[in-house]
Structures are given as structure tokens and as C-alpha cells.
Amino acid sequence: MKKILFLIIGSLLLGSCGNSSNQNESSNEVAQAEVQDSSLVYIYYFHGEKRCKTCNAIEEVVSNFYQNNYAQNEKVLFKVFTIGQEQSKALEEKFEVSWSSLVISKGDNFTNITDEAFANAVNNPDTLTTLVESEILKRL
Secondary structure (H helix, E strand, O other), X not given: OHHHHHHHHHXXXXXXXXXXXXXXXXXXXXXXXXXXXXXXEEEEEEEOOOOOXXXXXXHHHHHHHHHHHXXXXXXXXXXXXXXXXXXXXXXXXXXXXXXXXXXXXXXXXXXXXXXXXXXXXXXXXXHXXXXXXXXXXXXX
């Protein structure tokens, strides 16, 4: 029963975080797409224009973690994109992104940890940062 309830709530959250037609400009700086350097580890966060509390928490947790642990490491980059923008279309296709997503990538080796991000960003941010760090270290 708990699993079903969790799935229903998760589906509702993901649905509310999808790309919307709201034309309000995001306050986040949108990174420019670039040819992915296969020697670097990328942390990509894709989000819709309309964002829920959890979407904002994912970006905040991962951004703080990156700034505190990897900002000085030239081998790790953190990029944030608004879904549907021209500069992220190729990456959206590569990672099969259609709504808020957190992807850790190095070359063709990538993992989508969106489900874990949504499950932990608000109430268990340390669990999320541990997972992000684990995925980075696997690729360094």
C-alpha cells in the first residue's frame, strides 16, 4: 500500500514539474550547450519553467554540494538547463529528458538519478549528495 501511495505522489510531483507554457523567465542563468568533453564529468540538471518546491530543492542541494566540493575541480562541471531551450535540445535527446531530470555523465557513460533526487532533496539532502558524489567518483 505504501508503495502505491508513494508512486501516486511521485507521479503527481513529476507531473507538476514538467515543462509548462508559462513564459516567466527563470531566475537561474541558463548555461550554454557545448560539445561534451568525454574526459570531464558533468552534473546536468534540467527543469521546466514552472518549478515546484522539490525541483528548486534539487537544484539548491546539488548546487551547494558542487560549490563546496567540486567547483575548483576542472574535471567536474555543473550545468543547469531550462527544458525546451535551443541550447539544451541535443542533451535532452541524448539523455531522453522530457521533464525535470538530474543526470551525471562522462562521455557516453551516464546515469539518470531523478527518482532518487525527488525522493530525497527536501527531507534527506545528505542522501542525495552522497549519491551524487558516488556517481561522480565512479566517473573520475
